[in-house]
Amino acid sequence: MRKITFAALACFFQVLAAFSQETKDTVYKSRKLKTEEINFVSGYYHQNGDHSAVTGGIGTEKLTDLSNTIEVKLVRSDRRNNDHSLNIELGIDHYSSASSDKIDPSTISSPSHADTRIYPSVGYTIKNQHNFSIGLTGSASNEFDYHSWGAGLNIGKSSPDNNTDFNLKLQAYWDSWKLIYPIELRPPGYGTGGEDGGPVIWTPRNSYSASFSFSRVINARMQVSLLLDLITQNGMLATNYQRVYFDNNTAKPELLPDSRFKLPVGIRFNWFLPGEVILRSYYRYYSDNWGLKAHTAELEAPVKLSPFFSISPFYRFYWQDQADYFAPYRQHRPGDVFYTSDYDLSRFSSHYFGSSFRWVPANGVFHIGKWNSLELRYGHYMRSNDLNSDMITMALKFK
Amino acid sequence: MKYKHLASVLVLSAVLFGCKPVKQYQKQFINDAEMDLSAKKSQKFETNFQAYREGASGAGGGKTGGGCGCN
Numbered sequence: 001m002r003k004i005t006f007a008a009l010a011c012f013f014q015v016l017a018a019f020s021q022e023t024k025d026t027v028y029k030s031r032k033l034k035t036e037e038i039n040f041v042s043g044y045y046h047q048n049g050d051h052s053a054v055t056g057g058i059g060t061e062k063l064t065d066l067s068n069t070i071e072v073k074l075v076r077s078d079r080r081n082n083d084h085s086l087n088i089e090l091g092i093d094h095y096s097s098a099s100s101d102k103i104d105p106s107t108i109s110s111p112s113h114a115d116t117r118i119y120p121s122v123g124y125t126i127k128n129q130h131n132f133s134i135g136l137t138g139s140a141s142n143e144f145d146y147h148s149w150g151a152g153l154n155i156g157k158s159s160p161d162n163n164t165d166f167n168l169k170l171q172a173y174w175d176s177w178k179l180i181y182p183i184e185l186r187p188p189g190y191g192t193g194g195e196d197g198g199p200v201i202w203t204p205r206n207s208y209s210a211s212f213s214f215s216r217v218i219n220a221r222m223q224v225s226l227l228l229d230l231i232t233q234n235g236m237l238a239t240n241y242q243r244v245y246f247d248n249n250t251a252k253p254e255l256l257p258d259s260r261f262k263l264p265v266g267i268r269f270n271w272f273l274p275g276e277v278i279l280r281s282y283y284r285y286y287s288d289n290w291g292l293k294a295h296t297a298e299l300e301a302p303v304k305l306s307p308f309f310s311i312s313p314f315y316r317f318y319w320q321d322q323a324d325y326f327a328p329y330r331q332h333r334p335g336d337v338f339y340t341s342d343y344d345l346s347r348f349s350s351h352y353f354g355s356s357f358r359w360v361p362a363n364g365v366f367h368i369g370k371w372n373s374l375e376l377r378y379g380h381y382m383r384s385n386d387l388n389s390d391m392i393t394m395a396l397k398f399k
Numbered sequence: 400m401k402y403k404h405l406a407s408v409l410v411l412s413a414v415l416f417g418c419k420p421v422k423q424y425q426k427q428f429i430n431d432a433e434m435d436l437s438a439k440k441s442q443k444f445e446t447n448f449q450a451y452r453e454g455a456s457g458a459g460g461g462k463t464g465g466g467c468g469c470n
Contacts, residue, residue, distance in 0.1 A: 043444035047452075067444045163421055209457070215436055218418045220425045225436040229457035266458030268436050272428035280433070286455035294455035302433040310433060320454050345454050352449070356441055360432070377441040383452070391448065395441040 033076040036085070037372070038398040043067045049343075049387030053242040054102045054182070056251065057329040057341030061387060062098040067091065080128070085135075087123040092116065103241045104183040104192065117143040121150070131158035137171075145178040145193060165215040173207040180241045185253050205235035221273070227266035227284075234259045244339045245330045254340045256325055262288040266296075276304035280312075291324035292345065308361045314379070315353045322347035343385050354379030365396075372399040 049061035069091040076084050096114040103113075118141070125135030139150035152171040158164065179201045180193035191198030208231070215225040238256035245251050266284035273279060282298040300314035323345040325338040332339045356377035365371040375395040382388055421429065428434065438446060438459065450456035 039440055041440050041443050045444065045448055047448075065448075067447075069443065161420055162423070163418070211457070213459075216418055217421050217426075217429055220421050221428045223429055223434065223436060225459075227458040231457055262455075262457060264455060264458035268459065270434045270436060272431060272434055278431070278433045282459065284455070284458050286457070288454075290454075292454040294453065296455065304433075312433070318449070318453055318455075323454060344452055350453065352445075356439075358433075375439070375441045377439075377445075379445060381448075381452075387452065389448070389452075391445050393441045393444055395439070395443075397440070 031077055031079070033074050033086070036073045036075045036399070038073070039069075039071040040396040040398075041067075041069045041071075041393065042395075043391060043393040045389060045391045047381075047387060047389035049383070049385075051343040051346075051385060051387070052098075052102065053239070053254070053340070053342035053344070056243040056245040057343060059102060060098045063095060065093055065095040067093045082129070083127045085125045085127075087121075087125075089121045091119045091121075093119075102182075103180060115144045117141060117146075119148075123152075123154075125154065127156075131160065131162070132156070139173075141175075145180060146175065147177070148173055148175040150174075163217040165213075167211075167213045167215075169209075169211040169213075171207075171209045171211070175205040175207070175235070176202045177205060177236065178202055179236070181253055182241055182243050182251075185243070185251065203236040205233065205237060207231065207233045222269070222271045224270075225268040227264075227268070229262070229264050231262040231264075232259070233262075238340070239342070242340070242342060244332055244341050246332045246334050246336075246339075247330055248334055249330065250334065252339070254342065255338050256340055257290070257338055260288055260290055262286070278302045278304075286320075290345075292320060292322070294318065294320035302358070308359060310358045312356045312358065313353075314355065315351070317349070317351060319349040320347065343387070346385060348384045350381060350383040352379055352381045370398045371396065373397040 043066070045063075045065040045067070047061060047063050050059070051057050052059040052061045069089060071087065071089040074086040074088075078084065094114070094116045119139065121137060121139035123135055123137040125133055127133035133154070133156040135154040137150070137152035137154070139148075139152075141148035141150075150171065150173045152169060154167065154169045156165065156167040178193055181187070181190065183192075186192075189198070191200040193200055210230045212228045213225055215223065217223045235258060237258060237260055238254045240253045242254040243251050244254050264284055264286040266282065269281045271279045278301065280300040280302065282296070284294075284296040286292070286294040286296070296316065296318045298314065298316040300312050302310045302312040304310045323340070325336075325340050326345045327336075327339065327341065328346075329341055332341070354377065356375055358373060358375045359365060360373040363369065365374045373396070377393045377395070379391050380388075381391070
């Protein structure tokens with residue numbers, strides 16, 4: 001009996017010893033490039049309101065947008081056990097906008113009343129055994145009146161115990177967009193913006209940002225992340241087909257400064273409470289040199305009804321003070337240097353609430369082994385200046 | 400106001416630097432997919448529309464540039 005006990009104990013310690021010897025250097029990793037996961041996300045958005053910027057702060061803001069993206073993540077490891085990951089993403093949006101149709105109401109189909117945006121991106125990251133990572137990203141975006149090119153550099157460092165992370169992301173976008181004017185405000189000889197509609201000017205808009213994030217595991221159930229972005233934009237920041245009506249009943253295209261500096265600071269705090277409930281919280285303070293200040297607070301509470309199914313009600317509150325250059329319809333003075341009646345820059349508060357459902361069955365969704373998860377999310381948005389919208393999103397993950 | 404900022408910094412410092420080390424085998428809650436500190440994939444489009452419909456963006460909430468979004 002004693003012999004058997006000793007033999008069992010020896011066997012147990014042998015297994016433990018085998019695990020303890022398994023360091024990062026000896027763990028076998030496939031060096032071939034393999035697909036780690038594929039994500040499909042599809043969303044439908046609908047909004048309605050009565051303060052369209054195209055018609056000077058009055059009129060319909062009805063808009064629908066159908067968005068789809070596919071993201072493929074490929075990974076491999078090299079001889080030095082560095083982890084390489086390649087992310088390839090393609091997004092396609094199609095929108096139709098009643099307000100944009102008012103650029104030239106006399107035409108059945110004026111420029112930009114409906115459009116398709118295509119935006120591919122690719123990212124490559126290498127992470128070494130000392131938890132240092134570096135990566136590059138490239139992106140493009142194309143729509144009827146707008147082209148954008150983007151490039152980014154990511155640098156990250158995690159502590160040896162993976163309890164602390166620091167990330168820096170530098171990002172630049174070089175955009176150009178077609179200047180389209182409302183029909184009655186077009187300079188003589190200037191084009192409509194449509195195909196064969198005459199000469200038009202393309203103008204640049206550039207955005208540069210540095211994003212810092214610092215994440216920390218507080219204890220076995222809590223973690224926190226601090227976020228800071230420094231963003232600067234220059235070029236054509238106004239939307240020329242948005243009208244502004246002055247108090248003397250004249251009208252001009254919107255005019256805004258050609259530079260903007262934004263400073264958002266955020267914090268995320270997640271807490272796995274006892275009883276299979278998680279609290280996901282987020283707060284952001286935002287300020288820019290156009291005089292706009294904003295607070296955002298968000299709370300989501302995923303409840304794990306089973307190991308495979310969770311339901312997550314969420315609520316988001318947002319408040320902003322208006323930009324210095326905003327005034328409603330016919331309240332700008334002719335002497336104003338800059339002017340806009342875009343209610344996205346007005347003073348308002350908003351509430352966004354809804355729920356998401358996440359299903360991650362052990363044997364795959366509908367017993368399809370590689371279909372890892374299915375998530376559905378619905379939210380309703382209410383803005384204090386009468387803009388309402390609904391959004392439904394479906395996210396599928398294959399592994 | 401100055402004291403309010405000082406208090407915030409102190410509380411934040413206490414939270415960040417007063418953490419106890421968590422071993423890998425103790426991370427079954429931290430590693431749960433719902434505990435991820437980034438936004439969910441299903442939030443991708445809603446953070447975009449919020450960045451279009453509101454003046455603020457960035458710091459983990461919506462894009463900071465690229466593409467128009469002016470409709």
